[in-house]
Amino acid sequence: MGKIKIKIDYSICGDGNKIDPRDCTICLKICEPAIFLLHPSLKFQKEDDPYDPKIWRVTPVYPSLCTLCMKCVEQCPENAIRIRN
Amino acid sequence: MCDHCLKHGTAGKWYLNAKFYSDELAEELDLKEFLLEQYKTFEAMQVRKFGGFSAVGMGYKRQMPIIGRIVKHTAEKMLHSKKPSRNPFKAEGHIGQVVPLDDAIAILETCIPENSLIMKYCMCRYMHKGEKEACCINFGIMSEIIDKLPRFIPEPEDSKFRLTKEEAIEKFTEFNKKGYIGTIWYGAYPYINNLCACQTPMCAGFRPRTEFGIKSIFKAEYVVENNPNNCQGCKRCITMCQFGAIEFDDKTKRAVIDQSKCYGCGNCLLVCRFEALNLVTRKEIPALAGDY
Numbered sequence: 310m311g312k313i314k315i316k317i318d319y320s321i322c323g324d325g326n327k328i329d330p331r332d333c334t335i336c337l338k339i340c341e342p343a344i345f346l347l348h349p350s351l352k353f354q355k356e357d358d359p360y361d362p363k364i365w366r367v368t369p370v371y372p373s374l375c376t377l378c379m380k381c382v383e384q385c386p387e388n389a390i391r392i393r394n
Numbered sequence: 395m396c397d398h399c400l401k402h403g404t405a406g407k408w409y410l411n412a413k414f415y416s417d418e419l420a421e422e423l424d425l426k427e428f429l430l431e432q433y434k435t436f437e438a439m440q441v442r443k444f445g446g447f448s449a450v451g452m453g454y455k456r457q458m459p460i461i462g463r464i465v466k467h468t469a470e471k472m473l474h475s476k477k478p479s480r481n482p483f484k485a486e487g488h489i490g491q492v493v494p495l496d497d498a499i500a501i502l503e504t505c506i507p508e509n510s511l512i513m514k515y516c517m518c519r520y521m522h523k524g525e526k527e528a529c530c531i532n533f534g535i536m537s538e539i540i541d542k543l544p545r546f547i548p549e550p551e552d553s554k555f556r557l558t559k560e561e562a563i564e565k566f567t568e569f570n571k572k573g574y575i576g577t578i579w580y581g582a583y584p585y586i587n588n589l590c591a592c593q594t595p596m597c598a599g600f601r602p603r604t605e606f607g608i609k610s611i612f613k614a615e616y617v618v619e620n621n622p623n624n625c626q627g628c629k630r631c632i633t634m635c636q637f638g639a640i641e642f643d644d645k646t647k648r649a650v651i652d653q654s655k656c657y658g659c660g661n662c663l664l665v666c667r668f669e670a671l672n673l674v675t676r677k678e679i680p681a682l683a684g685d686y
Contacts, residue, residue, distance in 0.1 A: 312454055334524025343522040343596040348437035359434050361544050368441050373453020374595075374605060 311394060313377065315344075315369035318389040323366030324350050328387055330367045336381040336390060337367065342374040345381075407497060407615060409578055412505040414586045420535045423478060425585055430539050431482035432581075433546070437521040440598065442483055444472070449602075456606045469608045476583050487583030490590070490599050491686075492614035494660030494673055495567065498576045498589060502531075502562050511557040512537045513565065514546040522596035528553035529569055531562050531589040536581075566591065573634050575600075575659040577611060594636045604637070612686040614658030616673040622648050624670035631662035631671060653682055 322328040330337075330347055337345050346369075349362035357364050369375075375392070382390050413419065420426065432439075440449040447455070447465055456462045475486045493501070502511075510533045519525045528548035532540060537556070540546045547555050554561065566589065570576060574591035577599065581587045594600050602608040618639075627647040632640045639655035640662060642648075649670070663671045676682050 331524075337522065337524035341595075345522065346437070346440055347521045347524060348441060349435050351435075351438055351441065354435065360542055362435070368450065370440050370450050371453055371601070371605070372451060373457070 313372045313375045314393040315372050315375065316391045316393070317367055317369065318387075318391075319366060321387045322385075322389040323364075324352065325364045328389070329365065331365050333386070335384050335386065339380045339384055341378070342371070342376060344369055344371040344374050346370040407500075409491070409493065409586065410497070410500055410505065414584055415501075415505045415507060415534055417507050417510075417534060420585050420587075423582070423585060425582065426535055426539070428480060428482045429535065429581060429587075430542065433539055433543055435483070436517055439483070439485055444484055452602070452606050456608075466606075466608050469602065469610075473608075473610055480582055488579065488581055489583065489610065489612070490577045490579040490588075491612040492657045492659050493576045493578050493589075494614055494616055494658060495570045495576060495664070496660075497615075498566055498570075498578075499563050501578065501589065502559060502566065506533045506559070509556075510534050510537045511559065511562045512540055512555055513548055513553045513557055513562075514540050514555075515548055515552075516590070517546070518596050518598045519593070522598070526552070529565075529574065529591040531557070531566060531591075532587055533589070534585070534587045536587045570661055571664055573636070573661055575636060575657070575661065613656075613676070614660075615676055616658040616660065617653050617656045617676045617679060617682055618651055618658065618660065618662060619653070619672050619674045620649060620651050621670050621672065622646065624668045625649055626668050626670070628667070630665040630667070634662045634665050636661075653679070654685065 320326055323330050337347055345367050347367050350364045350366045353364040382392055442448055455465045472484055472486050473489050480486050512532050513528050514530045514532055515526050515528050516530045519527050569591035574593055577590045577592050578586050579588035592600060599611045602610040625648040629642055631649055637655050637657055639652050640649050643650045660673050
């Protein structure tokens with residue numbers, strides 16, 4: 310089996326764009342092996358509030374644990390997740 | 395703080411020694427700034443690169459023949475580091491151990507500096523599951539650090555921020571009954587400032603060990619032993635175990651424990667109604683003596 314690749318479109322979700330992942334968190338909650346990580350975006354660390362960062366993004370950190378249930382792809386309200394096997 | 399512990403420690407359990415929790419130790423290691431810097435972007439720790447590697451895609455990295463071993467070695471070297479010079483963006487010297495309920499209560503009762511107990515939102519549950527659950531008990535200088543970082547401070551309806559000893563013990567007992575695993579964490583070695591109530595798979599401390607074979611957390615000083623004469627085969631302990639260490643034996647209609655998988659958290663004891671389970675000291679079982 311090939312490597313599973315999970316891509317999130319950051320031009321829609323996170324990095325201060327249309328959706329703040331902290332308000333949504335659907336993909337995080339729905340993922341049974343909890344492979345996603347919600348974290349302050351390192352790209353904007355310099356301009357962000359260091360004590361209370363406002364710019365966050367979701368990274369799929371452990372794609373190897375993905376069960377390919379596709380729930381995140383189906384449930385993402387902005388269709389921002391793509392999974393390739 | 396208990397003077398006896400400071401001077402002598404208590405017999406056997408290394409972590410029942412107030413020295414590891416003392417403000418003096420934190421000051422000596424100059425940890426205030428280090429920890430503040432670390433917790434400012436704690437959630438991003440797994441995506442930062444060090445020596446060319448981050449934890450992203452760890453499963454696939456570990457599967458590679460030689461690189462997999464290098465990754466394990468590098469990660470363990472970093473986590474087990476005892477050196478004082480530190481980079482706050484790395485989880486250097488951030489290693490934990492499972493503690494069963496009785497020991498956790500003993501820690502809370504005897505080792506924690508006065509008036510420093512706080513409750514904060516669990517970062518692991520938030521960053522991996524998007525859930526805000528107040529279940530991390532912190533102490534020592536952590537109370538000053540978390541005070542500055544509003545996202546960790548629980549809303550009043552979830553929990554109080556500052557806890558008394560009694561409240562902390564009560565909360566922690568509640569978590570154990572829910573099946574959360576008690577763990578203590580160095581931050582950084584040898585200063586202990588965290589008593590977590592962990593849950594797999596989202597715990598960032600357990601996952602490297604359970605999924606990728608990297609020793610990010612040590613098993614408890616104990617291991618569970620069962621008494622098949624008392625076991626009634628009710629399977630309650632099986633549902634409690636997060637490590638799949640207890641199985642049901644169809645032939646004898648009893649629970650069987652795979653001690654090599656047991657982390658010794660003792661949560662199964664809390665649901666057993668027939669006194670069929672005991673915690674025994676790991677050192678006393680030759681086959682498991684060094685298996686932390």
